[in-house]
Amino acid sequence: MEISSVLQGGYAHPLSREWQTRKKIDKSMLMYPIFITDDPTASVEISSLPGQRRWGVDRLEEFLGPLIKKGLKSVILFGDDRGSPADDPAGPVILAIRKLRVLFPSLYIACDVCLCEYTSHGHCGILHSDGTINSPPSAERIAEVAFAYAKAGAHCVAPSDMMDGRIRAIKKRLIDEGFGNKCLLMSYSAKFASGLYGPFRDAAGSAPSFGDRKCYQLPPSAKGLARRAIQRDMVEGADIIMVKPALPYLDILADAAQLAPDHPLAAYQVSGEYAMVVAGAKAGVYDLRAMAFETTESIVRAGATLILTYFTPQFLHWLDE
């Protein structure tokens, strides 16, 4: 089947149908990033991300139950486990997907797909012996992991690796396996090599052990590359286009809204943006709530229909006031 003829994966769920329209910030636009660790009983503070924790599978009910009562609609799962492959059936992310589907049938479950949290070198793809990226097998491996998450019950797979060809490889794999009309494909399309991922790399244990990610994540000033990546991913079958980080890249978000007016648009307010807003408030520069709203409303104004943010629990509360 032609990749461009399969649209149903993008609106198979009531929540992904909501993301098809642009509007003011509301609870359905918030996707909460959570870190699943391999110790099932763990609940461990992440010092670089104030207020956020790593959670074991057995603790998810007490953690998410109250948030779902307040209106949490969706989460995106990140795993950290250098000792086992990303698609290990007993790995933390797959166990969490299965558990959440049973515990909270209405919760929309997206999964970040990458290799860096699971490889010894901490890079997002498979490397040649000289340390450069080997794209074709990387895309195939990423597609295999994405399919494993879809099969476990994920509503959405979201590759953050930035390997060339992975969107086509994943979409094709989902279609070939009969998941084309069930699982949404959200592409981290315009993902920049940013200094704002530091707290996340701490949390997920995914800092590269040598070198950096500049050969696959985009140079911060490369507007043209970002536009080409967005257009490429639309052609390859992405159901949602994402820009990441959010606040320093609002022009890219506005470009994406213009290049992809018919796609839902996601923005990732990343770990360093969150840490920055919290730190500024703590230093008395501004009020936390006011600045959380200002930054998020700016992201929506630039064109986002979906926001991945660590402020989600606080917004669920603030939006009720």
Ligand SMILES: NCc1[nH]cc(CCC(=O)O)c1CC(=O)O
């Ligand atoms: N591919 C790994 C990944 N997936 C999401 C983030 C960043 C998320 C955040 O900072 O909140 C990163 C870090 C990176 O690429 O270095």
Ligand SMILES: [Zn+2]
């Ligand atoms: Zn990742």
Ligand SMILES: [Zn+2]
């Ligand atoms: Zn990665």
